[in-house]
Amino acid sequence: MAEQRLGVIMHGVTGRMGTNQHLIRSIAAIRDAGGVLLRDGRRIVPDPILVGRDEDKLARLARANGVTRWSTDLAAALANKDDTLFFDSASTQLRPTVVRQAIDAGKDIYCEKPTATTVEEALALHHYAEKAGIRHGVVQDKLFLPGLMKLRMLRDSGFFGRILSVRGEFGYWVFEGDWQEAQRPSWNYRLEDGGGIILDMLCHWRYVLDNTFANVKAVSCLGATHIPERVDERGQAYQATADDAAYATFELEGGIIAQINSSWCTRVRRDDLVTFHVDGTHGSAVAGLTDCRSQARVNTPRPVWNPDQKQGHDFFEDWQVVPDNLDYPNGFRAQWELFIRHLFGEAEWKYTLLEGAKGVQLAELGLKSWQERRWLDIPALEG
Template identity: 60%
Template sequence: MARRTIGIVLNGVTGRMGYRQHLVRSLLALREQGGLPLADGDRLYPELVLVGRSEAKLREIADRHGLTDWTTDLAAALARPDVDIYFDAQVTAQREKALRLAIDAGKHVYTEKPTAEDLAGAVDLARLADTAGIKHGVVQDKLFLPGMLKLKRLVDGGFFGRILSIRGEFGYWVFEGDWQTAQRPSWNYRSQDGGGIVVDMFPHWHYVLEQIFGEVKAVTARIATHLPARWDESGTAYDATADDAAYGIFELAGGVIAQINSSWAVRVYRDELVEFQVDGTEGSAVAGLRNCRIQHRAATPKPVWNPDLPATEDFRSQWQVVPDNAEFDNGFKAQWELFLRHVVEDTPYTWDLWAGARGVQLAELGLRSAREGRRVEIPELS
């Protein structure tokens, strides 16, 4: 058994997602376990180059984790022959340009979503990557979470019979930033900086729906900016110009209807921050990020509508918990492992820049639907 190294440039590690999920819980976790086991018995060990705009923040993160390789010069990092992969977790407005530089440098690319600010840019990136002959992937983390894996298991096992509908609820109250600090960066609420819940969340809903249930054929959406005033990281008031809530209806292949509400202006009264209810002819399920509960046709009770009497049934107790039946690793780490194997061993990998482009397409057409007040069909990308 030999130790093989692979050089990875990580751009955007000073941000919440890039630091917590991709650096600490994915790549550093892989290093701590001695590397990624490969099919030939070798172990693949990530050698990391941290990239960002702030020298002070990069130095502090590197010192905290015993890392020594960091720079604010992306071009210099991409020019290094010992670098194989470029990863991007920057703000959306900076992503496309950096990905183009990495593709031009001949590096394999792996990136957060959305991959670009518009569909034209996202498609162009996918074409450039294909032409360059590099491997490319897009983070689609929710597919690898325990609740979604259990839901996929139910679909693949035929539990639902014919699926009729999907109802999704996502969101939480993001504080305005005046009397309590906001949990998300202020740029998320400025459309001029690439913010908005549609461009953030519709790409997620696209891959969840497409990969688990079927192709998304049409979208009808309404959006809102429920909180027009917010306060930034320095305590300065600003106008929130981006949408902070979206209400979408997605038509899937086979006649399945999905309704998903997304909001940063909603208080949580459910078990998890996102939940999907799936109803089919043979059974139903409610899945969150970790848990999943089911009710089969044969065990479905017969509720009777009677508003004159108080409800006495404990409806939640009538559902059965789906067992784990496996140990689930961090979803971001699980996808990193698949992408690394794709690069090194050429294993199959479907979550590429084309998948990312389809997510951007859904967001763009969702915004058009809201703007024009109509249903919009989704053409196939060529």
């Protein structure tokens, strides 16, 4: 079978997610498996060049993953016409600038989210890409989680009946950095550096809600900075100027109400770091990253409120595991493969920069709702 090279400029992949999910578990894994097999028998084999600011980090990362090319010169990398796809997972604040540079160089675009810090900038980036006539996509990784895929299977089968509500819990305790090293970079907690959990997570919740349940119509959000001082990577104390928790309620089409708490200041006592509890007239389900449990109407127990007696019923035992009947590959890799198929005309791709702008829109309105302490409707974005 004929192999066809796909030159990929990977910008900003020295961070944790860029390294682990996009390079190691996606591009390197696809390359090592012989590429993406198309229907016509061709195998599309990605050939990455790693681009960033730290030459030593790039060289070590490249050697560890069998990558022969790396550079600190983004302009030179963009000038290579043999590399046709540009991927960015660097900082949100830099993303519009570097993506525009790549579009000007005629590259197709695949990038992380948020695509910008304001909806005006994110939407302008989408229009810029459309005018240039290039293909573009935004990572929507949580749609490819096994737990959410099982929820969509239950939805499509009619299991829920009419969906009434969705309750999401996301988060974990991020150490302050003084007595234990923080698990997240310090810029996440500085508003001036593009940090904040509302901007970070409401971009995710937009595509999760839109594609798993129903389109978001309105938002009410309350943010908080629960930990006002943290310690950075150099051991220096700094003021946390960005929100580290968000308590949001969403009105979805069809009368569905969704509530999602997002926090880096909570200690986990649930099945996973993120869980979604869906209630419907005919059944309910709870999904995490990988597992999903369901309870049908005919299997629902009959609780009786009695505060004078200790609860003796184990409600967890009333839920059935949704089996792993399908093969669930790494979600980032699955999305990379789908986008590569799209580039070669074998798959549709709807997760464009416009979808990225919708996520930024929800985050921006969430911040505004917090500031103004009121509900806000979600206007349609013009594509």
